[in-house]
Amino acid sequence: MFLRIVRGFSAFPAKSRSGERFYAARRGPSLWYTGGVAKTPRKLDGAKGEIPERIARLISDMRSGKRLALARLISKVENRDEDLHEVMRGIYALSGKAEVWGITGPPGAGKSTMVDRLAVHLRERGKRVAIVAVDPSSPFSGGAILGDRIRMQRHTSDDGVFIRSLGTRGKHGGLSHATKEVVLVLDAAGFDVILVETAGVGQTELDVLKLAQTVIVTLVPESGDSIQVMKAGLMEIADVFAVNKADRPEADKLVKELVTMVGMNDHDENSWIIPVLKTEAVRDVGVKELTDAIASHQAWLTKSGHREEKGRRFLKEEVLDILAERLERTLAGAFETRSGQELLEQLLRREIDPYSAADVISRV
Numbered sequence: 569m570f571l572r573i574v575r576g577f578s579a580f581p582a583k584s585r586s587g588e589r590f591y592a593a594r595r596g597p598s599l600w601y602t603g604g605v606a607k608t609p610r611k612l613d614g615a616k617g618e619i620p621e622r623i624a625r626l627i628s629d630m631r632s633g634k635r636l637a638l639a640r641l642i643s644k645v646e647n648r649d650e651d652l653h654e655v656m657r658g659i660y661a662l663s664g665k666a667e668v669w670g671i672t673g674p675p676g677a678g679k680s681t682m683v684d685r686l687a688v689h690l691r692e693r694g695k696r697v698a699i700v701a702v703d704p705s706s707p708f709s710g711g712a713i714l715g716d717r718i719r720m721q722r723h724t725s726d727d728g729v730f731i732r733s734l735g736t737r738g739k740h741g742g743l744s745h746a747t748k749e750v751v752l753v754l755d756a757a758g759f760d761v762i763l764v765e766t767a768g769v770g771q772t773e774l775d776v777l778k779l780a781q782t783v784i785v786t787l788v789p790e791s792g793d794s795i796q797v798m799k800a801g802l803m804e805i806a807d808v809f810a811v812n813k814a815d816r817p818e819a820d821k822l823v824k825e826l827v828t829m830v831g832m833n834d835h836d837e838n839s840w841i842i843p844v845l846k847t848e849a850v851r852d853v854g855v856k857e858l859t860d861a862i863a864s865h866q867a868w869l870t871k872s873g874h875r876e877e878k879g880r881r882f883l884k885e886e887v888l889d890i891l892a893e894r895l896e897r898t899l900a901g902a903f904e905t906r907s908g909q910e911l912l913e914q915l916l917r918r919e920i921d922p923y924s925a926a927d928v929i930s931r932v
């Protein structure tokens with residue numbers, strides 16, 4: 569149904585004598601224009617709507633701490649379920665309170681061990697923690713990948729820790745988009761800190777980290793020198809450097825190089841100067857200091873206005889991601905229709921060129 573509203577007119581849902589619903593427009597008390605018949609009255613602002621009862625119940629169960637409800641909502645997001653839109657509509661207003669930390673670094677740097685330790689420190693500070701382990705190379709999800717098995721054991725009896733792995737299984741959109749939305753669900757569930765850990769430092773992993781307010785780059789002497797760090801684009805995304813396996817003698821050399829590199833960045837009195845910390849995740853050495861450094865960064869984000877700026881950028885990307893996902897789906901079906909097939913035949917007969925064909929499709 570198309571509803572045309574002329575300036576100065578207002579629209580309201582109405583019912584005909586035979587019980588059909590329609591929208592009517594009026595100016596003053598008299599009826600002026602009636603639109604077509606609508607099966608269900610749509611809200612004119614288009615932004616809000618009823619959340620189906622079963623989704624609303626899942627969300628309220630999740631809010632009251634029921635793990636199963638949380639896991640089911642995450643699966644809906646991860647699998648791009650048909651309820652996705654309703655889930656997001658239901659949780660969005662409840663999100664926006666959590667701190668999101670991203671942990672990246674080359675495989676074997678000790679990220680999983682570090683995340684586990686960070687979770688312990690956060691629990692001591694009374695925070696509820698969610699851990700999302702993202703591995704783009706893994707087809708598995710919802711189960712245990714990376715170092716999760718070990719972590720699970722340590723935290724199983726703790727209601728304040730939730731762990732979830734994300735792989736590439738069963739999705740249309742990119743992994744980074746799904747991860748962002750999983751983080752929103754965890755945020756709405758009331759976790760204070762969400763730790764997003766990537767398996768490596770490839771492009772997908774770095775994209776995933778765009779959602780984090782604070783990014784911790786974990787390096788070890790074996791991961792190469794600071795030139796490698798620059799090349800991998802880690803300098804641009806790092807808010808804190810952790811040189812792990814500080815028990816190794818070469819650790820100090822890497823620390824020095826990183827400090828020099830950070831010093832070469834442009835900065836003034838309002839800039840965040842990336843701290844470089846030495847850690848030994850296995851023995852829990854330096855992890856408390858790392859937690860403090862991250863907390864300082866979080867405080868700086870608020871004070872400097874960068875939190876809002878990051879939030880704006882994040883939301884813009886989120887909406888663009890949704891549009892891209894929709895467009896991709898529409899485009900994928902462009903030649904599946906009868907007119908699409910006909911267009912293809914025309915192209916084959918050289919009756920139309922590809923640009924004009926694209927014009928035809930984008931007009932549909």
Ligand code: GDP
Binds near residue numbers: 673678
């Ligand atoms: P990830 O692949 O980055 O998640 O790395 P893991 O957390 O799985 O750690 C890889 C290996 O390094 C494991 O055997 C850890 O026990 C070990 N490890 C982690 N931190 C340290 C550390 O500070 N010193 C040493 N020597 N080994 C560590």
